[in-house]
Amino acid sequence: MNKVKLNKDTVKDFLLNYALYIVLVLMIIFFIIKDPGFLSLKNFTNILSQASTRGIMALGVAGLIVLQGTDLSSGRILGFTAIISSSLLQSTTYASRMYPNLPELPLILPMLIAMAIGAIFGAINGFGVAKLKVHAFIITLGTQLIAYGLSCLYIDRPPLGAQPIANLDEKYTKFVNGSLKLGALEIPYLVFYLAIVSLIIWFVWNKTKLGRNMFAIGGNPEAAAVSGVNVVKNIMIIFIMAGVLYGLAGFLEAARAGSTTTNTGFNYDLDAISACVVGGVSFSGGIGTIPGVLIGAVLLQVINYGLNFVGVNAYWQYIIRGLIIITAVSLDVRKYIAKK
Amino acid sequence: MSDNKYVLEMIGISKEFPGVKALDNVQLKVKPGTVHALMGENGAGKSTLMKCLFGVYIEDAGEIYIEGKKVKFKNPKQAMDNGVAMVHQELNQVLQRNVMDNIWLGRYPGKAGVVNDKEMYEATKKVLEELEIDVDPRVKMAKLSVSQRQMVEIAKAVSYNAKILVLDEPTSSLTEEEVKHLFRIINKLRDRGCGIIYISHKMEEILQISDEVTVMRDGKWVDTKPAKELTTDKIIKLMVGRDLTHRFPPKTNKPGEVILEVKNLTGTYQPSIKNVSFKLRKGEILGIAGLVGSKRTELLETIFGIAHHSEGEILLHGKKVENTNASKAIKNGFALLTEERRATGIFGKLDIKSNAILANINGYSKLGVLDDKKMTKDTQWVIDSMKVKTPSQKTLISTLSGGNQQKVIIGRWLLTEPEILLLDEPTRGIDVGAKYEIYQLIIDLANKGKGIIVVSSEMPELLGICDRIMVMSNGRLAGEGLTEDLTQEDIMAMAAKYI
Numbered sequence: 137m138n139k140v141k142l143n144k145d146t147v148k149d150f151l152l153n154y155a156l157y158i159v160l161v162l163m164i165i166f167f168i169i170k171d172p173g174f175l176s177l178k179n180f181t182n183i184l185s186q187a188s189t190r191g192i193m194a195l196g197v198a199g200l201i202v203l204q205g206t207d208l209s210s211g212r213i214l215g216f217t218a219i220i221s222s223s224l225l226q227s228t229t230y231a232s233r234m235y236p237n238l239p240e241l242p243l244i245l246p247m248l249i250a251m252a253i254g255a256i257f258g259a260i261n262g263f264g265v266a267k268l269k270v271h272a273f274i275i276t277l278g279t280q281l282i283a284y285g286l287s288c289l290y291i292d293r294p295p296l297g298a299q300p301i302a303n304l305d306e307k308y309t310k311f312v313n314g315s316l317k318l319g320a321l322e323i324p325y326l327v328f329y330l331a332i333v334s335l336i337i338w339f340v341w342n343k344t345k346l347g348r349n350m351f352a353i354g355g356n357p358e359a360a361a362v363s364g365v366n367v368v369k370n371i372m373i374i375f376i377m378a379g380v381l382y383g384l385a386g387f388l389e390a391a392r393a394g395s396t397t398t399n400t401g402f403n404y405d406l407d408a409i410s411a412c413v414v415g416g417v418s419f420s421g422g423i424g425t426i427p428g429v430l431i432g433a434v435l436l437q438v439i440n441y442g443l444n445f446v447g448v449n450a451y452w453q454y455i456i457r458g459l460i461i462i463t464a465v466s467l468d469v470r471k472y473i474a475k476k
Numbered sequence: 477m478s479d480n481k482y483v484l485e486m487i488g489i490s491k492e493f494p495g496v497k498a499l500d501n502v503q504l505k506v507k508p509g510t511v512h513a514l515m516g517e518n519g520a521g522k523s524t525l526m527k528c529l530f531g532v533y534i535e536d537a538g539e540i541y542i543e544g545k546k547v548k549f550k551n552p553k554q555a556m557d558n559g560v561a562m563v564h565q566e567l568n569q570v571l572q573r574n575v576m577d578n579i580w581l582g583r584y585p586g587k588a589g590v591v592n593d594k595e596m597y598e599a600t601k602k603v604l605e606e607l608e609i610d611v612d613p614r615v616k617m618a619k620l621s622v623s624q625r626q627m628v629e630i631a632k633a634v635s636y637n638a639k640i641l642v643l644d645e646p647t648s649s650l651t652e653e654e655v656k657h658l659f660r661i662i663n664k665l666r667d668r669g670c671g672i673i674y675i676s677h678k679m680e681e682i683l684q685i686s687d688e689v690t691v692m693r694d695g696k697w698v699d700t701k702p703a704k705e706l707t708t709d710k711i712i713k714l715m716v717g718r719d720l721t722h723r724f725p726p727k728t729n730k731p732g733e734v735i736l737e738v739k740n741l742t743g744t745y746q747p748s749i750k751n752v753s754f755k756l757r758k759g760e761i762l763g764i765a766g767l768v769g770s771k772r773t774e775l776l777e778t779i780f781g782i783a784h785h786s787e788g789e790i791l792l793h794g795k796k797v798e799n800t801n802a803s804k805a806i807k808n809g810f811a812l813l814t815e816e817r818r819a820t821g822i823f824g825k826l827d828i829k830s831n832a833i834l835a836n837i838n839g840y841s842k843l844g845v846l847d848d849k850k851m852t853k854d855t856q857w858v859i860d861s862m863k864v865k866t867p868s869q870k871t872l873i874s875t876l877s878g879g880n881q882q883k884v885i886i887g888r889w890l891l892t893e894p895e896i897l898l899l900d901e902p903t904r905g906i907d908v909g910a911k912y913e914i915y916q917l918i919i920d921l922a923n924k925g926k927g928i929i930v931v932s933s934e935m936p937e938l939l940g941i942c943d944r945i946m947v948m949s950n951g952r953l954a955g956e957g958l959t960e961d962l963t964q965e966d967i968m969a970m971a972a973k974y975i
Contacts, residue, residue, distance in 0.1 A: 349581075351572065351573055358568055359570050359581065360570070360581060361552065362552050362583075363552070363582035364553030421573050422570060422573070476748075476782060476783035
């Protein structure tokens with residue numbers, strides 16, 4: 137009698153803990169049945185390279201969610217930094233460049249500029265949260281609008297007006313879209329970039345004082361403060377780090393997409409938050425892992441790509457993604473809720 | 477060292493918050509190698525004084541010397557760097573992280589920002605072993621019991637090798653055995669020359685462990701005396717400022733027939749109550765004693781229906797009642813005064829009237845529109861019959877004293893005309909004078925035939941007003957008896973029964 141009950145409970149727990157993954161795997165199976173062509177190497181590498189810029193972003197957002205925060209501005213910051221990077225790296229032979237007199241720049245320079253701009257936005261968000269004690273939702277809502285406004289101002293000016301920034305420098309697109317060929321297998325460089333960033337962030341989260349402080353502040357800010365942790369400073373650094381990651385992601389995303397507009401990065405913030413939530417980063421703070429975030433980012437990209445691939449109506453795609461977020465968060469909350 | 481008679485001197489400390497003078501020219505002098513008890517009623521300013529020492533608050537006036545050197549801490553980190561460690565009253569721990577992360581939080585060992593886990597593990601093991609605390613450094617904090625967490629917190633404070641160690645109510649969740657363990661640790665630190673400031677409400681403990689006692693009252697220093705010269709009565713006299721011959725009103729209530737019967741109640745989500753059965757009589761005051769974590773609150777919440785039970789039943793007048801949520805429980809004649817007045821009792825931003833009528837709001841509603849006249853009348857009844865001291869019904873409840881707030885909340889529940897009153901720590905954070913009034917209220921209610929259950933961590937209070945006392949231990953009923961047959965020692969022994 138007891139044993140049966142125990143089994144029932146374990147099955148229920150299992151279903152509850154993995155329900156989201158079960159649903160996602162079922163969706164993937166559905167794609168494969170609908171169109172067996174889904175299982176191609178090309179799709180695989182496409183998904184991975186799309187997932188990598190968002191993965192880098194999600195790694196930034198994840199730290200903020202661990203801190204009991206969030207970030208609505210990440211998508212627009214990515215957009216703004218993508219626009220800046222691309223405008224600085226247009227092909228020198230292209231007639232209607234944004235900066236006709238700009239010499240060919242080494243890649244590292246625009247990349248650093250993009251990261252610096254991201255860092256500034258991160259610092260504003262962090263200052264608002266840590267020092268002004270504004271809720272992350274509000275402050276990042278503000279910077280989201282600011283970043284978008286700046287993007288529009290930057291692009292939409294005479295003589296060219298608001299046209300996409302395209303015709304990017306070949307070395308730039310190669311750096312981003314190239315791939316390492318191992319026989320039939322092509323591994324996009326982007327995947328390596330994501331891997332490197334993941335390793336660095338994993339190290340920061342798990343091996344450094346900053347990372348430990350981040351988890352402590354996210355888990356119990358009061359305890360961190362009375363234990364002598366400089367809460368304001370640590371929150372600021374985590375936000376700046378997130379901003380740097382958005383800048384890097386923006387730099388990569390511009391070349392990945394081939395051109396940028398004011399629409400670049402639109403809704404990416406929500407994708408990044410979804411990736412974190414699907415990957416088990418808890419909104420109640422103090423909990424999250426890097427592998428979780430990566431799995432979340434890739435899984436969501438598989439779904440996005442798959443829905444497109446089997447020709448699901450774009451409107452329905454929004455609805456499905458919305459449902460995934462709601463499911464993920466409600467399941468997450470169930471895990472940590474104190475049941476009475 | 478020889479010319480410094482004191483390891484810590486706090487002189488002329490004053491601290492004002494908007495509208496309140498929390499500390500007024502307070503002094504505290506602690507000799508090295510002694511345990512110095514800091515006593516006073518709730519609100520006397522003990523915690524505020526300690527927060528000034530620890531750099532959480534910055535004093536408006538006064539000076540602090542550590543080993544004769546003047547200090548002024550701007551934050552806890554500076555205090556800790558200067559040899560002050562503190563075990564806070566509320567456990568400040570990160571439950572999602574492991575034991576060693578918690579102990580070394582804010583000062584992780586390692587170079588260039590990289591944490592040295594191995595060193596941290598070894599250091600943690602050493603501290604825990606030295607203090608004979610049997611906990612794995614790598615286990616997650618959330619997996620530990622409340623008393624284990626308390627011991628980890630003490631180990632953390634000890635690991636700072638502090639010259640001054642502040643223990644703010646460290647024994648509230650410890651068993652007798654664990655208290656002895658803690659005292660061994662304290663003695664060890666005392667021998668090392670550490671100055672220990674010990675805050676507790678338990679008189680016996682104070683007299684047993686401390687060398688000197690400083691008493692505070694209303695934010696002022698009252699006296700400092702060697703513990704040898706003091707008795708419980710003398711300390712109370714100092715704390716209250718007058719002889720307290722009558723701490724409890726005379727017991728006039730007479731228990732009648734059984735009205736409530738609880739059978740085999742077991743919580744759905746363990747750890748919670750397990751298989752609890754008892755009966756409550758009309759006009760009876762039943763006390764529930766136990767340590768922190770013994771699930772006394774959970775028992776009340778389960779009866780009131782805001783916590784779920786998987787087994788067992790509740791019978792009122794021999795008829796089964798289904799309290800599946802608070803509103804059903806209220807309809808069935810139950811009322812619950814919650815433990816945390818600020819968190820779950822008062823609505824601080826609302827006035828007395830809104831606070832008073834809330835539980836009975838359906839009683840004032842006609843087609844969804846509230847009857848203002850009736851609400852005003854009932855609020856006035858609450859103010860008059862509970863003797864709430866307030867200028868008007870429109871006064872914000874948060875501006876009242878704790879005792880008056882509590883009276884309003886009790887009044888709130890009486891408006892629902894309950895038969896069973898569940899009172900969880902009804903006098904917590906209330907000064908001695910107001911406590912007497914609350915006791916009188918409870919006895920009056922029993923006289924009117926209500927069945928009353930009182931959960932309290934203050935044993936003298938239970939012994940003073942209850943007809944019968946049940947003791948809970950680790951979610952189970954560990955024993956019960958008529959109050960006149962029980963002593964504090966009996967209750968303590970029962971409280972540790974299932975741990």
